[in-house]
């Protein structure tokens with residue numbers, strides 16, 4: 001089957017970048033304080049020249065207008081989204097920060113990005129760093145067996161749908177997000193699988209290979225599936241195509257997970273972060 005090949009944006013790394021780091025699927029939310037604090041500590045201490053957040057930074061994002069601008073940064077009464085924005089802003093001021101949409105936080109817009117000195121990255125994007133081409137994606141578009149979700153995705157990513165949602169009052173949007181979350185929790189419970197880390201679909205290997213062949217890249221980096229692993233892609237012409245799956249972050253449950261992928265000196269390294 002021929003899989004559709006999307007339009008790939010290209011990002012050429014400036015010559016002064018020495019290292020690049022990737023994280024994804026933090027699913028930040030107020031009810032997971034340890035994950036938030038670990039992420040905050042990571043953001044404050046990273047030494048990378050550029051940081052790429054490849055989707056689902058937030059468990060839910062209902063619109064950039066939840067973040068009030070121009071308020072006192074030291075104020076104790078920042079809402080959760082503002083605390084997150086403050087962390088992003090501090091990083092955006094000292095290194096190159098890129099954010100890609102995930103399936104949970106695709107309502108992130110340019111207003112938040114400008115506020116945080118960050119750049120919204122198209123999915124997929126080809127990053128060219130030190131002569132190597134690497135495809136970056138959240139990964140949800142490549143989970144071809146998740147047909148129900150892909151149908152839903154094609155609806156909610158339409159500009160008209162997004163515009164309609166963002167026109168609703170914040171309180172209405174918060175309630176809608178809460179209901180959607182309840183629905184997805186119930187769906188998980190019905191199928192008898194525990195919440196989170198239970199995504200039953202995987203990236204389609206031949207679609208991933210098609211992307212790499214189309215872009216002449218050697219590596220695909222994505223998140224979404226919460227199954228951190230390196231996969232060699234099956235292809236005869238290009239024996240060393242690699243698919244790197246980023247780890248999700250969860251420090252509030254028994255099985256703690258947090259990992260950063262660092263790209264430096266032509267090598268990819270996974271770094272455990274606790």
Ligand SMILES: [Mn+2]
Nearest residue numbers: 056102103224
């Ligand atoms: Mn996702």
